Amino acid sequence: MFDERIGKKALVEVRDLKMHFPIYAGVLRRHVGDVKAVDGVSFDIYEGETLGLVGESGCGKSTCGRAVLRLYDITSGSIRIEGQDISTLGQDSLRTRRPAMQMVFQDPQASLNPRMTVASIIGEPLDEHTKLSRAEREARIYELMDQVGLNRDFANRYPHEFSGGQRQRIGIARALALNPKFIVCDEPIAALDVSIQAQVVNLLEDLQDRLGLTYLFISHDLSMVRHIADRVAVMYLGKIVELASRDWLYGDPKHPYTQALLSAVPEPDPSLEAATERIILTGDVPSPSNPPEGCNFCTRCPRVMDICRRVDPQFREVEPGRHVACHLYDRHQTSAGRTAP
Amino acid sequence: MPDGALPVLDVQDLKTVFRTRQGEVHAVNSVSFDLKAGELLGVVGESGSGKSVTMMSLIGLLPSPPAEVRNGRVIFGNQDLLKADDDALRQIRGARIGFVFQDPMTSLNPVFTVGFQLMEPLRKHMGMSRSGARRRAQELLELVGIPDARRRLGDYPHQFSGGMRQRVMIAIALACDPQVLIADEPTTALDVTIQAQILELVKELRQKLGMAIVWITHDLGVIAGIADRVIVMYGGQIVEHAPVRELFGNPQHPYTRALLQTIPKVHGERDARLRVIEGQPPILGAPPDACPFRARCTHRMPRCDRENPARVVVGPKHDAACFWDPATGGERDV
Numbered sequence: 001m002f003d004e005r006i007g008k009k010a011l012v013e014v015r016d017l018k019m020h021f022p023i024y025a026g027v028l029r030r031h032v033g034d035v036k037a038v039d040g041v042s043f044d045i046y047e048g049e050t051l052g053l054v055g056e057s058g059c060g061k062s063t064c065g066r067a068v069l070r071l072y073d074i075t076s077g078s079i080r081i082e083g084q085d086i087s088t089l090g091q092d093s094l095r096t097r098r099p100a101m102q103m104v105f106q107d108p109q110a111s112l113n114p115r116m117t118v119a120s121i122i123g124e125p126l127d128e129h130t131k132l133s134r135a136e137r138e139a140r141i142y143e144l145m146d147q148v149g150l151n152r153d154f155a156n157r158y159p160h161e162f163s164g165g166q167r168q169r170i171g172i173a174r175a176l177a178l179n180p181k182f183i184v185c186d187e188p189i190a191a192l193d194v195s196i197q198a199q200v201v202n203l204l205e206d207l208q209d210r211l212g213l214t215y216l217f218i219s220h221d222l223s224m225v226r227h228i229a230d231r232v233a234v235m236y237l238g239k240i241v242e243l244a245s246r247d248w249l250y251g252d253p254k255h256p257y258t259q260a261l262l263s264a265v266p267e268p269d270p271s272l273e274a275a276t277e278r279i280i281l282t283g284d285v286p287s288p289s290n291p292p293e294g295c296n297f298c299t300r301c302p303r304v305m306d307i308c309r310r311v312d313p314q315f316r317e318v319e320p321g322r323h324v325a326c327h328l329y330d331r332h333q334t335s336a337g338r339t340a341p
Numbered sequence: 342m343p344d345g346a347l348p349v350l351d352v353q354d355l356k357t358v359f360r361t362r363q364g365e366v367h368a369v370n371s372v373s374f375d376l377k378a379g380e381l382l383g384v385v386g387e388s389g390s391g392k393s394v395t396m397m398s399l400i401g402l403l404p405s406p407p408a409e410v411r412n413g414r415v416i417f418g419n420q421d422l423l424k425a426d427d428d429a430l431r432q433i434r435g436a437r438i439g440f441v442f443q444d445p446m447t448s449l450n451p452v453f454t455v456g457f458q459l460m461e462p463l464r465k466h467m468g469m470s471r472s473g474a475r476r477r478a479q480e481l482l483e484l485v486g487i488p489d490a491r492r493r494l495g496d497y498p499h500q501f502s503g504g505m506r507q508r509v510m511i512a513i514a515l516a517c518d519p520q521v522l523i524a525d526e527p528t529t530a531l532d533v534t535i536q537a538q539i540l541e542l543v544k545e546l547r548q549k550l551g552m553a554i555v556w557i558t559h560d561l562g563v564i565a566g567i568a569d570r571v572i573v574m575y576g577g578q579i580v581e582h583a584p585v586r587e588l589f590g591n592p593q594h595p596y597t598r599a600l601l602q603t604i605p606k607v608h609g610e611r612d613a614r615l616r617v618i619e620g621q622p623p624i625l626g627a628p629p630d631a632c633p634f635r636a637r638c639t640h641r642m643p644r645c646d647r648e649n650p651a652r653v654v655v656g657p658k659h660d661a662a663c664f665w666d667p668a669t670g671g672e673r674d675v
Binding site: 193195250273 | 387535537541560600606
């Protein structure tokens, strides 16, 4: 778990994780296929870092985040958190591990119980996992509210009395209640207005500095991920196609999908906008229940080759710390197939 | 852009109020703007800033009650749309003013084929025959880049992907050759790569068809790429208005300036820390008697609490509703 090369410890190690959802059809409800939402992803998350997980809707990024926390019974693969394999743990032993790994959800409206007060929402994990006295519990709730910038006077209010940004703060306070090491943030800012997004992102960064948290930050917002993440993984149709440090990924994307994705983001600058050459992908993402043969991206790739339609490219390290799954970077291809990006 | 072109749509002093059990909400306050032939006007603002309500008020799409358009004039052609009766409005909507809404799944009818929904305006507004409408419908699907158009006319909305559905919506909006197209967050529900496809399509269609477009969005990046002119809305009012390059290059209102600084970029310099706009957008319980942005503004002056700044000219074709002058850092001389 200690990576000699970079001198950092991996807190989360995911290997060949698969999460398939069965499809049943017909009168007999026979198993006719699988939605391969996550289809063999591997990555590490180092202690204290933020790994960004980006991709378009339906690529499996949220499923991946939930599977890593074992909110699903995974199909195959291994997940180690702090060295312990949790991929096959039963619900009871999983429960004792939960305090260390928490989640912040996308929709603060749907993930907070409307009939519970803020204090009881934040206090619920404390009731479940600790034996604090009444006074200690109250003190901890106030402490958490201070940490996320919620006014203590609002402890007895209900979620609907808060704005979207404040509700997300309640969700973050709940996730922090048990001093977790690792938090999966699943699109935590997607439902918020631009001017409020920055407030929540800054809060997450402050908390990380203060409490030494490790984040898996799932988002479709490439510019926000560039801001918050140390390393970034790009997912397409259930697989990670590229994983690299933030500056490399944004400065010199290797995979054709990453290149197209980054070039599709509109820049808030008219002169830059006029100057950029867009890579416009044609068509839509194929169905994850029936992915194409070979590379998943071969149906839309602007640089597709024959081999891509036959052989699924391996996800491998092409340079130290840079992982890509693309035939353009196969060793025997490097001279012939590689052109300047 | 045709500079001296006459406006196709001229909105003056529009006020819209919602009556709720908790009292009135003043969603749109004295909004005035015009739309010139062939131009693309971007309207930017956060949720609740009044951008959608403004456009819905124009053509009587808001249910009344609770909505009430209290004041204003909307000149389209030679008539005032706010005075027009329902029949006249129905003749204009869908035929001379087209619409594209944010969510293509909820704005298409799931129980009718796409072909039927495309042919409906053609037959109702243009009086086309069934076969004529069918031919035109196929042309329209081809125009918006849907492959195998003839066969797809018989498909239902759920058989299309999100991006394709939005193309269908655009085709329906364009069916009767409208002079004005109002697009309300048309790419917000789409992924970036699909958004890029739709933006390219709109640019291409503008060149081919030359209609005027109002494009409502919260995404400044999208605006930078396609708009000619931009209106920034906050708290139910227009706070700044300028040609696109002027707005991004020389923003004058503190809200616009702060907004441009809070959004991180994909290219170029990366800021170590995001700038934030503290606080929350206002709740518009009463007609504004002071600047709606004052509580979040870093350049607040005593005057901002007393009066609501009017829009003043601050540059070439550029106006802002603010007392603060970024050039001097003091009060604007108005």
